[in-house]
Every structure is written in C-alpha cells, then in structure tokens.
Amino acid sequence: xxxxxxxxxxxxxxxxxxxxxGSIFFMLMYNAFSFFSRINPxxxxxxxxxxxxxxxxxxxxxVSTFLVAIGSMVIAVPLGILTAAFLSEVAPEKLQMILKPxxxxxxAIPSVAIGFLGIVLLGxxxxxxxxxxxxxxxxxxxxxxxIMALPTIITISEDAINSVPNSHREASLALGANKWETLxxxxxxxxxxxxxxxxxxxxxxxxxxxxTVLMATGNAAAIPKGFLDSVRTITATIAxxxxxxxxxxxxxxxxxxxxxxxxxxxxSINFLGEYFANRLRKFDA
Amino acid sequence: MEEIKLxxxxxxxxxxxxxxxxxxxxxxxxxxxxxxxxxxxCGKSTxxxxxxxxxxxxxxxxxxGKLKMDEMDLYNKANSVTEIRKRIGMxxxxxxxLPKSIFxxxxxxxxxxxxxxxxxxxxxxxxxxxxxxxxxxKEELKKPAVKLSxxxxxxxxxxxxxxxxxxxxxxxEPCSALDPISTxxxxxxxxxxxxxxxxxxxxxxxxxxxxxxxxxxFMYLGELIEFDSCENIFSNPKQELTxxxxxxxxx
Numbered sequence: 001x002x003x004x005x006x007x008x009x010x011x012x013x014x015x016x017x018x019x020x021x022g023s024i025f026f027m028l029m030y031n032a033f034s035f036f037s038r039i040n041p042x043x044x045x046x047x048x049x050x051x052x053x054x055x056x057x058x059x060x061x062x063v064s065t066f067l068v069a070i071g072s073m074v075i076a077v078p079l080g081i082l083t084a085a086f087l088s089e090v091a092p093e094k095l096q097m098i099l100k101p102x103x104x105x106x107x108a109i110p111s112v113a114i115g116f117l118g119i120v121l122l123g124x125x126x127x128x129x130x131x132x133x134x135x136x137x138x139x140x141x142x143x144x145x146x147i148m149a150l151p152t153i154i155t156i157s158e159d160a161i162n163s164v165p166n167s168h169r170e171a172s173l174a175l176g177a178n179k180w181e182t183l184x185x186x187x188x189x190x191x192x193x194x195x196x197x198x199x200x201x202x203x204x205x206x207x208x209x210x211x212t213v214l215m216a217t218g219n220a221a222a223i224p225k226g227f228l229d230s231v232r233t234i235t236a237t238i239a240x241x242x243x244x245x246x247x248x249x250x251x252x253x254x255x256x257x258x259x260x261x262x263x264x265x266x267x268s269i270n271f272l273g274e275y276f277a278n279r280l281r282k283f284d285a
Numbered sequence: 286m287e288e289i290k291l292x293x294x295x296x297x298x299x300x301x302x303x304x305x306x307x308x309x310x311x312x313x314x315x316x317x318x319x320x321x322x323x324x325x326x327c328g329k330s331t332x333x334x335x336x337x338x339x340x341x342x343x344x345x346x347x348x349x350g351k352l353k354m355d356e357m358d359l360y361n362k363a364n365s366v367t368e369i370r371k372r373i374g375m376x377x378x379x380x381x382x383l384p385k386s387i388f389x390x391x392x393x394x395x396x397x398x399x400x401x402x403x404x405x406x407x408x409x410x411x412x413x414x415x416x417x418x419x420x421x422x423k424e425e426l427k428k429p430a431v432k433l434s435x436x437x438x439x440x441x442x443x444x445x446x447x448x449x450x451x452x453x454x455x456x457x458e459p460c461s462a463l464d465p466i467s468t469x470x471x472x473x474x475x476x477x478x479x480x481x482x483x484x485x486x487x488x489x490x491x492x493x494x495x496x497x498x499x500x501x502x503f504m505y506l507g508e509l510i511e512f513d514s515c516e517n518i519f520s521n522p523k524q525e526l527t528x529x530x531x532x533x534x535x536x
Contacts, residue, residue, distance in 0.1 A: 170342075170381065185397075
C-alpha cells in the first residue's frame with residue numbers, strides 16, 4: 001500500500017512538470033494562431049515596424065533581442081571560459097576559495113538592481129565615452145547581460161574543465177607539452193561539450209532576461225543600426241505592453257505570438273547545444 | 286662495463302612530511318630493460334615519475350639528491366622540463382589516449398615540438414609500425430582513439446611516446462589493465478624496443494619481470510633492497526627480503 005502511494009506521488013510529480021510545460025506551450029501556440037488568423041505571417045516576419053494597432057512586425061524586436069544577446073555573449077563567453085580555466089587549472093587553492101563564492105554571489109544580485117546600475121552608472125559612462133546623447137542602448141544591455149550570464153557560464157565551464165580526467169593532462173605533459181599547450185589543446189577541447197552547454201545556458205539566460213534590458217536599453221522599437229542605438233527586445237515589449245492591452249484584441253494576441261517565437265528560439269538553442277555536445281562526446285571514453 | 290643512461294644519487298623524496306624514497310641510489314644501464322619490483326606503496330612509481338619530473342605537478346612534493354641522464358642534471362633549473370620529458374617518455378598504467386583521433390594522438394606531440402609538417406605522416410607511420418599497431422589501424426587513422434581495444438590503446442600510447450624518439454621510456458605497470466594476449470604483445474614490443482631505448486618498467490607481475498628484464502631492482506618501503514641481473518635476483522637473491530618477496534611470502 002505504502003509502495004503504491006509513493007509510486008503514485010512520484011509519478012504525479014513527474015507528470016505535473018510535463019503537464020505544465022505542455023499547457024504553457026499549448027496556450028502560447030493557441031493564442032499565436034489566433035493572431036496569425038488576423039495578421040498575415042509574412043507581414044509579421046518581414047515588416048519593419050512594431051507599432052501596435054497599425055503594424056505588427058517582430059523584425060525590429062528580433063534584431064534587438066539578438067543584438068543584445070549576442071553582444072553579451074561576445075563579452076561573457078571568452079571572459080567566462082578564461083575565468084573558469086583560471087579557477088580550475090591555474091589559481092592556487094586559497095584564491096579559489098575566495099573567488100568561487102564571490103562569483104556565485106554575482107548570481108544573487110536581482111536583475112532589477114543590475115538594471116539600476118545600467119541607468120545610473122553604465123549609461124552616463126557610455127554616453128561620455130562615445131560622445132552620444134543617450135547611454136541607454138544595446139551596448140549597455142549587452143554589458144549588463146554579460147555580467148548576469150557570467151556566473152552561469154563560469155560555474156558550468158569550471159565543472160566541465162574539472163571533469164576532464166587527469167590522465168589526459170598527464171599524457172600531454174609527459175609528452176613534453178607545457179601547461180598552456182595542455183590547457184588550450186587538450187583540456188579545453190576535451191571540456192568542449194560542457195563549455196557549449198555553458199554558453200547555451202548563458203545565451204538562454206540573455207535571451208529571456210527582461211527587467212535589465214527593459215531598464216537599460218532605451219526601449220525604442222525600431223531597427224537598430226548598431227550597438228549605440230536604443231533597442232527594445234521581445235521580452236521588454238511583452239513586459240511593457242501586456243499590462244495595458246485590452247483582452248483578446250489583435251494586440252493581445254500579437255504579444256502571445258512574439259512570446260511563442262521567443263519560446264521556439266530558446267528551444268532550438270537548447271537542442272542545438274545538445275546536438276553539438278553529443279557530437280563532440282564521441283571522442284571521450 | 287655497461288654504459289649508464291640514467292642514475293639517481295642519494296635520492297630522498299617527500300610528500301608533505303611523509304618520506305617516500307629514502308636515500309636511494311641506482312644506475313640504469315643503457316639499452317636494457319630494468320624492472321622495478323616490490324610490494325604496493327614501496328615507491329616504485331614514485332621513483333619512476335621523478336625521472337621525467339612528473340612530481341613537479343604536486344606542490345607538496347620535495348626532492349633531494351641528484352638525478353642524472355648521461356651527464357645532464359635533470360633538476361637543474363637551466364634544463365627545460367619539456368625537453369626532458371621529450372627525451373624521457375612515459376607510458377602510464379591505464380591506457381590514456383587523448384580524446385582525439387588515432388592520428389592526432391601521435392601528431393600532437395610532434396606539433397608541440399615543432400617537427401616539420403611534411404615529415405609528420407611518415408614519422409607517425411614508422412612509430413605505429415614500430416609499435417606493432419600499423420596493420421591494425423592503417424585504414425582508420427581518423428577514428429577516435431578511444432574506440433580501440435585496451436591493448437591497442439596501450440600500444441598507441443607507446444607509439445605516441447616512441448614517435449618523439451626519446452632516449453628513455455618509463456613504463457608504469459603498462460600491462461596491469463590488459464588481458465594476457467595484449468600483455469604478450471606489449472612484452473614482445475618492449476623486447477624489440479630495447480635495442481633503441483633504455484626502458485625502465487614497474488611491474489607487479491614476477492613472471493613478466495623474468496620474461497623481459499635484463500636487470501631487476503627490488504624495493505621495499507622506499508629503499509632499494511637489491512639490484513642485480515634478472516637471473517641473480519630470481520635464482521640466487523642475496524637478501525632474505527628479496528627471497529621472501531619473489532617467493533610470494535608477502536606483497
């Protein structure tokens with residue numbers, strides 16, 4: 001009897017997660033389809049303006065989202081992987097003991113506080129540095145998102161580098177390779193599946209982050225010409241407009257449609273990460 | 286008089302406060318196979334690894350005494366450790382192919398030591414032939430090395446060492462993870478390689494030591510108890526301890 005009860009409880013917990021994911025997916029898709037029954041999908045993807053009530057095009061939002069997210073990865077990936085390599089391969093134990101908790105504390109800062117930092121500190125700095133009026137732009141958002149993605153990237157990369165068997169390092173060193181050749185030619189390549197997973201999770205975080213980009217990127221729903229233009233990401237658009245949109249209007253469905261697109265993008269990034277990770281794993285024992 | 290290739294004089298080695306090797310002196314003759322035998326924990330592997338300076342990696346290891354290859358002081362700061370490891374190769378207990386293809390496992394060290402690119406395929410073919418592996422892998426050099434069997438992996442590790450033309454090859458129980466047939470192949474290989482290389486091998490297998498060694502060193506608790514020709518050690522040991530160990534009374 002106890003056996004049976006516990007089995008059902010665990011089963012229930014497992015199915016609940018799947019049911020939640022399923023219903024979210026269904027809700028997004030259902031509303032997105034309602035949108036596409038009113039607006040031509042071709043206009044939605046190829047238009048150049050997001051201007052509720054007249055023109056619904058995801059294109060400027062999509063460009064904004066990717067500009068900010070990819071910019072943040074350009075900063076966070078090299079920094080994160082080098083930090084992880086430093087922590088696990090180079091740093092003396094004492095320094096590790098200090099650095100690791102500090103990095104984890106970075107993850108504890110609420111995103112709204114980081115957004116605040118972007119407005120009062122980074123924004124003025126950027127406008128001064130480049131001699132522009134407005135420091136709330138894609139570059140600002142990228143830097144902030146990089147800071148937010150760093151703890152994820154560092155922690156997972158470090159795990160990946162640590163889990164490379166010591167026998168690989170010994171083999172390389174015994175052949176007369178120095179510490180750096182071993183790190184860059186053996187250890188990091190061997191850790192690559194884990195590093196890709198780290199980057200994908202970081203990218204997922206950057207794509208989905210809302211509050212920081214809402215605060216720091218200026219919220220101009222136009223196609224940006226570069227990192228110094230203001231942008232508005234998909235997430236910020238939903239957060240700004242969802243509260244005021246009348247129920248079941250085209251605008252309302254439009255927000256679900258862009259959320260569905262974001263969901264599909266995140267999903268494909270996850271699958272892509274898994275695919276690459278699996279392809280590289282065949283060289284491991 | 287045989288020529289001495291590798292030697293240790295008054296070697297003391299500590300890990301933290303624990304002394305692993307105690308005032309140990311030994312000479313390894315050139316182009317011969319010397320086996321290091323003794324019960325687990327007696328310092329055989331530690332002695333082996335001190336010659337290619339693998340202890341540099343453990344911060345709490347401390348070494349006193351002189352270690353020499355020919356006339357070169359292995360622990361002199363002026364001698365580059367990478368050059369020493371190129372000249373003193375090592376084969377580990379568990380086959381440890383790099384997570385790369387068969388070809389890359391051999392080309393890696395050649396690239397590191399700046400061998401001319403054009404020569405690399407030829408050198409690799411020679412090393413694989415020398416290690417009795419060529420016929421088994423020549424069709425599939427691009428295959429991941431981990432797809433090979435354990436015995437093939439270990440021969441690949443030997444080939445990887447041999448490809449650099451070292452002067453000495455250190456082997457740390459190279460057959461302990463292998464089946465008897467693979468072991469046999471490695472032993473044949475060792476006997477062939479000694480023409481060109483000085484080989485020092487740690488082994489727990491007395492029959493193996495008898496089959497392949499020219500000289501045998503028996504160690505116990507960090508000290509060298511007896512060092513003599515293979516024949517003398519196994520048929521006429523001078524120390525009581527040696528007699529007991531090879532007779533299987535302890536160890």
